[in-house]
Structures are given as C-alpha cells and as structure tokens.
Amino acid sequence: xxxxxxxxxxxxxxxxxxxxxxxxxxxxxxxxxxxxxxxxxxxxxxxxxxxxxxxxxxxxxxxxxxxxxxxxxxxxxxxxxxxxxxxxxxxxxxxxxxxxxxxxxxxxxx
Amino acid sequence: xxxxxxxxxxxxxxxxxxxxxxxxxxxxxxxxxxxxxxxxxxxxxxxxxxxxxxxxxxxxxxxxxxxxxxxxxxxxxxxxxxxxxxxxxxxxxxxxxxxxxxxxxxxxxxxxxxx
Numbered sequence: 260x261x262x263x264x265x266x267x268x269x270x271x272x273x274x275x276x277x278x279x280x281x282x283x284x285x286x287x288x289x290x291x292x293x294x295x296x297x298x299x300x301x302x303x304x305x306x307x308x309x310x311x312x313x314x315x316x317x318x319x320x321x322x323x324x325x326x327x328x329x330x331x332x333x334x335x336x337x338x339x340x341x342x343x344x345x346x347x348x349x350x351x352x353x354x355x356x357x358x359x360x361x362x363x364x365x366x367x368x369x
Numbered sequence: 370x371x372x373x374x375x376x377x378x379x380x381x382x383x384x385x386x387x388x389x390x391x392x393x394x395x396x397x398x399x400x401x402x403x404x405x406x407x408x409x410x411x412x413x414x415x416x417x418x419x420x421x422x423x424x425x426x427x428x429x430x431x432x433x434x435x436x437x438x439x440x441x442x443x444x445x446x447x448x449x450x451x452x453x454x455x456x457x458x459x460x461x462x463x464x465x466x467x468x469x470x471x472x473x474x475x476x477x478x479x480x481x482x483x484x
Binding site for chain 2: 291360
C-alpha cells in the first residue's frame, strides 16, 4: 500500500520567515495531495490541496508544489505569523483511501 | 466544505466502560469515516460507515471493540467498548466534501482519556 513520509517532525521559525514541510509518497497511483493544519484541541483543517495534473498551487501565503516524477510534494508558508503555529499533516489519496504523514509541529517565534 | 459536529469534545472514562461518540453533518453524505489519532501521532482509519450497511473496518480494528451505527445520511456514532488506557486518543469523524469526493473534512474530535 501507499507510504507517506513527512519531514521535519518539528520546525521552529522566526516570525516573518518562511517554512517548508516536505512529504514523499510511494504509490504512483496517488493523485490527490491535501495538507491539513491541526491546532491544539481541534480537528485537522484542510488548508490547501493539489491534484496530480498540477505542479504548483498557491493561496495567499501558502503554496504547495508537486513533483510526480520524484514522488514528493511540499508545503510552503511565507511570511509566517504566530497563528501559523500548529501541527501540519500531508496526505496522499488514491480514490477514497487517504494516507497521512506523521505530522510536523510548526512553531513560529514572535 | 461540510460542517461536522462531534460530541462529546472530551471525556475521562474508567477502565472497562464504554463511550459513544456522535457525529452530525450539516448535509447528506454517502461515506463517513472514523479515525483515531493517538498522542503525538498521525491519523489512522478505524472504519468506513455507509448508510444501510455494516461498517467496513481496517486491519487491526474489530466491530466488537468499535461498533459503529449509521442510521441515516447525516449521522453516525462510534462506540469505544470495554476501554483500557491504550484507547486514550483523539477520535475523529470525517466526511467527503459535497460535490467533491476527493476532499476529506474532519470534525473537531473527541479527546478520550481512559484511567
């Protein structure tokens, strides 16, 4: 089955700097790649996603890139703010099956 | 997106007891999913709940331990039975987005602690 690896597990950045979280997947049949943000005591919130026929997608300060050949995708957060502090999960999807990464705890230092 | 209400939001339970978690969605959805998130870990699918049929359980999860009901297209329950401290986790209800079965949305979760 699909295997999703996520790095780093923890990340600290200064406010205003950029943060990058990377994920790799193993199954070339995966065709949908969402990213979730989970704040303490809350459920995961879908923040951005990308399909396999697209290489990059941007939404304000958040962008996701996908390299199908290398089977990796990344989340980029620019101009980080303290409210970006949370745990971020990547996922790869084949049909109704979702496979999640192990999460990255992002801390933005004011 | 979908608005998913889950309750209770948290509970502290005694070993050997059972807890039923409720999930209500603001629109009709075909498939509802139950996930477990153990402390500091990722999300693990417990089962898929389909209306009108038995839930489909993932490897390592059984119906006797995690019975699921799905009486209609907007509601589901997950029961954690005969609890032990190892069942302490966040339990999450999720659904596929209306009009876009690729997108998965989550409820706010139930934080369960078993003493």
